[in-house]
Amino acid sequence: GENVEQHPSTLSVQEGDSAVIKCTYSDSASNYFPWYKQELGKGPQLIIDIRSNVGEKKDQRIAVTLNKTAKHFSLHITETQPEDSAVYFCAASIGSNYQLIWGAGTKLIIKP
């Protein structure tokens, strides 16, 4: 079946440095790629998304890039802050019902 692979599973960066999380997907027909942030004890929350007709999207310190040829997309967080510590999930839409297939998650740790 279709799948989304996410790397790394854990990422530890110094406060102020940048963090990059990468995902690859298998369905070449996927056209929507959201990123969600999940804080401890809460449900995931959308932080940024990108559609297949766009190569890059930015929102303040967060950016997402998409390479449709290689079927991978990445989340970039610059000037990391303690409140960025959380688990981040990528996802890709598949099929005629636009179901989301999710990556396994990346635990981001910001070291003070």
Added chain:
Amino acid sequence: NAGVTQTPKFRVLKTGQSMTLLCAQDMNHEYMYWYRQDPGMGLRLIHYSVGEGTTAKGEVPDGYNVSRLKKQNFLLGLESAAPSQTSVYFCASSYSLQGSEQYFGPGTRLTVT
């Protein structure tokens, strides 16, 4: 607005028991979803609904049933719980099906012994 709420927050069941999880949303969304989250596996879609009175199977529907009798509510039932159903269950809702933000509830932690 409360957004998406789920009850209960925690539940412990014995193998073979049944239970129903309730999800409610106050955003007038047409689309609602039930996911399970297991360590190292991300979220997997169990069932979803595209409107009142409709339900459809997701990626892992076996052992679960759902109902959407009212637009604002989406119920997830386990008829005969198994230890493999120990998980955290999340409900979500969205305005549309394609490329639309999903709003998640706080989750229900279910343990089946």
